[in-house]
Amino acid sequence: MTQYVEKICECVICKNNHGFSLPSDIIEAVKNRNLVVFAGAGVSTESRSVYNYTLYEEIRDLLNIDESINLSFSELMSQFCKQPNGRAKLLRKIKDRLDYVSSFPELERRASNFHNELSTIHQITEIITTNWDDLFERKCGALPIITIEDFAFWNNPGRKVLKIHGSISNYGTVIATKEDYDKCYQSLNSGIIGSSLKTMLATKCVVFIGYSFGDEDFNKIYNSLTEEMKDFLPHAYIVTLDEKAEEKFRDINITPIITDATFFIQVLKEHLITLELIVPDENFGNIYNVLDVVQEEHIRLSNSFNIKENPEIILTLCYQDGLIHSFERILAMKKSGYYSNPKQVRKIIHNYEVIKQQKYTDGVYHDVAYIDGYINGLIYFLYNEEFDWPPCYYVFGYEEDIFDFKEFLDLTVNSRTIHPESYKYAMNIADKTHNKNGDTVFHHTPFL
Missing domain, CATH: 3.40.50.1220 (TPP-binding domain)
Incomplete structure (x- = not known):
């Protein structure tokens, strides 16, 4: 036929x-x-x-x-x-x-x-x-x-x-x-x-x-x-x-x-x-536009807080690193067709969910935040015709998506009570930074 x-x-x-x-x-x-x-x-x-x-x-x-x-x-x-x-x-x-x-x-x-x-x-x-x-x-x-x-x-x-x-x-x-x-x-x-x-x-x-x-x-x-x-x-x-x-x-x-x-x-x-066997090429184009905004919000967050005074932003920065790395890898590998396979993308998401659960059990909270960002990047790429924007901000333990800076500010003041263990974890990382002024930007590399 x-x-x-x-x-x-x-x-x-x-x-x-x-x-x-x-x-x-x-x-x-x-x-x-x-x-x-x-x-x-x-x-x-x-x-x-x-x-x-x-x-x-x-x-x-x-x-x-x-x-x-x-x-x-x-x-x-x-x-x-x-x-x-x-x-x-x-x-x-x-x-x-x-x-x-x-x-x-x-x-x-x-x-x-x-x-x-x-x-x-x-x-x-x-x-x-x-x-x-x-x-x-x-x-x-x-x-x-x-x-x-x-x-x-x-x-x-x-x-x-x-x-x-x-x-x-x-x-x-x-x-x-x-x-x-x-x-x-x-x-x-x-x-x-x-x-x-x-x-x-x-x-x-x-x-x-x-x-x-x-x-x-x-x-x-x-x-x-x-x-x-x-x-x-x-x-x-x-x-x-x-x-x-x-x-x-x-x-x-x-x-x-x-x-x-x-x-x-x-x-x-x-x-x-x-037949839903490949992801539309338009999805890659949307990622280009969103990546620029997420990177700008990442810089904004880094410039707005001191990690000594607000250690909780370390986990937010890790989340944004995961989101950025997810988008960058999708775009870098576009020509291979690797991410054009929806079945493959869903498999990657599942695998990261398994890793995240183990990281959470082990109390490695900055990796958990990073994985949450990476997964959200994959989900947005796969289904971005259904979403206006991916959540650019993140408070550990808060279940709802956070889309803008003002909403994040309103929530972050309660971060130590939303998830006390992760707050202590972030505070421990901030205490170990070499820069005593606290103006070091914490960065999560593309490794777990």
Whole structure:
């Protein structure tokens, strides 16, 4: 069963967001963590939305080769490398193009739109690419697997990207010329990386994105796989803007989806949000805004009290540290998709509740306050559409949420009677501070 998505806009930005049918087996594959994205140059720095001309066109012009001469990409790169120091010059051209994109935030945003959208789909953990850039590493938190030595880490937890054409971060691995291609595909046919690649493509649902039927990359890879696996190669999909794709792919085991690559990922993500399988990306945006306010309130609290005279604020500061650290970690790990998994976030909350109970039993009250803040940060992130604001203040033992400074002031005068044991605990910490004036700011590090 498929779900059809209508095209809703004709503007310049959205003109390629064609309506399409989203196959149910793609949704099921994502739910089961069984979807592999096979990404080509069309979703990266070689996109026309990033550069006005491709690397192929740039090299062809430098060699003064007429457009009518039909050389494949690898043949053209081989021609370029025949000049003195040709290989080094080619690698410099590639790096210069990537550096140019990264030096302009607007271009980098365009080049990484697809990667940013993909990053929070936590169920997609295996990516294969022929691209040389490091956008999957930087934007999706993917561990790059480039060499046989790297492959030892393939089964490690987290997202991985198998870079079968090498990486610009390791010049010696770049696959560009015809000689490189021949060596690469020979290795894929007989080596351990090629064997693992075939296993993935034989057992998982694969979506090719950023390729066209005429791409040398795509043709060589798919022809190699079909020759090796024949009827055992499962059905695959290709996301493309080629309107003639239906005709081109009719006789092979691939279904084209005619739409923009980033739009495809956006639609897939919307379905996963509807199924409550991922946390909406908007939740991260709300955290950015709230974090600034909590940090300001943290400074306000520190500047308003002397811990010698008001030792109870030590526990409030610990609570705010927990809230801040929770938000900062959520944002820092956004690209990995770790916190986009609602089930995972709820598990973390449960685990901290268990630790908190033990800390409370042991009388380690500053850790209890910190954990309360950390948990509140996770809860706010997970359900922030239901809350206007997280509680920024805290009095140990008081069960109600405290949202503003004035309310905190009214309550803190009674803190020693609300929970006498924690007050004595905080007073003991204040007495041990080295600064006898009491103007030291107590800080809880991200450890328990």
